[in-house]
Amino acid sequence: MPEQERIGPLLERASDLTRAATALGASAAPAAHQELRVLLRSMNSYYSNRMEGEHTRPSDIDKALQQDFSADDGLARKQRLAVAHFRTEEVCEAELEVRRAAGQDSTRWLYSADALMWLHRELFFNLSQRDLALKDGSLLVPGVLRLRDVKVGEHIAPTAASVPALLERWSTVYGGVRRGEAAIVGAAASHHRLAWVHPFLDGNGRVARLHTHLVLQSLGLTNGLWSPLRGFARSEDTYRALLRAADEPPRRTRRTRKPDALRPHRLGRLHAWNVHRPGGVHGQTDGRSDVRGMRDRIAAALSFEESTVKSGVRKASLAPLHYLFATQAQLGRAEFKSMTGLGERVATGTLSALLRRGFLSSDTPYGDVRFAVPRHALRFYFPALWPEAEQDHVLLQAELKVSGLPVPT
Numbered sequence: 001m002p003e004q005e006r007i008g009p010l011l012e013r014a015s016d017l018t019r020a021a022t023a024l025g026a027s028a029a030p031a032a033h034q035e036l037r038v039l040l041r042s043m044n045s046y047y048s049n050r051m052e053g054e055h056t057r058p059s060d061i062d063k064a065l066q067q068d069f070s071a072d073d074g075l076a077r078k079q080r081l082a083v084a085h086f087r088t089e090e091v092c093e094a095e096l097e098v099r100r101a102a103g104q105d106s107t108r109w110l111y112s113a114d115a116l117m118w119l120h121r122e123l124f125f126n127l128s129q130r131d132l133a134l135k136d137g138s139l140l141v142p143g144v145l146r147l148r149d150v151k152v153g154e155h156i157a158p159t160a161a162s163v164p165a166l167l168e169r170w171s172t173v174y175g176g177v178r179r180g181e182a183a184i185v186g187a188a189a190s191h192h193r194l195a196w197v198h199p200f201l202d203g204n205g206r207v208a209r210l211h212t213h214l215v216l217q218s219l220g221l222t223n224g225l226w227s228p229l230r231g232f233a234r235s236e237d238t239y240r241a242l243l244r245a246a247d248e249p250p251r252r253t254r255r256t257r258k259p260d261a262l263r264p265h266r267l268g269r270l271h272a273w274n275v276h277r278p279g280g281v282h283g284q285t286d287g288r289s290d291v292r293g294m295r296d297r298i299a300a301a302l303s304f305e306e307s308t309v310k311s312g313v314r315k316a317s318l319a320p321l322h323y324l325f326a327t328q329a330q331l332g333r334a335e336f337k338s339m340t341g342l343g344e345r346v347a348t349g350t351l352s353a354l355l356r357r358g359f360l361s362s363d364t365p366y367g368d369v370r371f372a373v374p375r376h377a378l379r380f381y382f383p384a385l386w387p388e389a390e391q392d393h394v395l396l397q398a399e400l401k402v403s404g405l406p407v408p409t
Helices: 004-026 030-050 058-065 073-101 106-110 113-124 160-175 181-197 204-218 228-234 236-245 259-285 294-309 315-326 333-340 344-356 375-381 387-403
Strands: 360-362 369-371
Touching (some): 030 058, 030 204, 030 228, 058 387, 106 113, 106 160, 181 204, 315 333, 315 344, 333 344, 344 369
């Protein structure tokens, strides 16, 4: 943890993050919460795997979640990795809820070697041996700490024999931090130290990033409306540079020849990392996923659909759509159509168009309908939240037209 004379500004940044997260959570309706959480799981999977060079297109993630995998082995492997991350986040969030309901300290549990091994196992256990093959020909064993020494880039990780003791120390230090702003600073510091220990042969980055996401959730900060994983990826160069720099040995000069010069040097680099992370995370709680003012955003999306796309979606759907978003989790189809004020035939066609275009979802062909967030409406609903998904949707439409395949209306 940062020393006392350095921690003050970090606590202020953490306090800013807490206020922003609280305001964002207070603006969320139940329907928005549910839909955004699903969307963010796909987004988190995309960004975290992208940082490992193993990402695929957002549309391919959507297909994989529907068990539609590519015939190309390389792409199918990336799809499986994406699904594994999505499912692991879902399972882990559910585990936190179970522990919270049982009165357990879920944050303290996350800072344990058992939790880390569980996270790693969940991320990789459903993958084939072919998917788990490492560059040296060996296999990654899900949930098992490494048994040999490794070098990652310029970083020579601690010896394999020392990993259990280092994780025990990591657990004691960060699991014992008091809640509040100090816990947020602790999450930033623990992220770096976990990456430095490098407890597994592979998958350490994904585990560390997902762990930080879950810690912030266990502290009641994310509410399913934002995630630090987006911030890690969108400032990747800075993220990696600060992780590396925090443990670089000092350059040997006349002033740094003494052995004890190493400690203040590294403390300064660790401080730079800690300053960056709460600030970078804070940027993910901005208006990109703010649900206030959604009525106007829904109206803009519907207007574009009616005037430009001409998909059969009508602006008259605004009242029931916003009602679903802000007030109630689902509506019967008859009630939804009645709220549009349209005649029966036109209202039925509009409802079908909304389902076809992804503005609504339903579990059965005649069941109740729920508010949904289609990828093509992201630029209206949550501008710049996941720009790669918006761009991918446009590209997909163009590819379908060129190939002569039917383009969804």
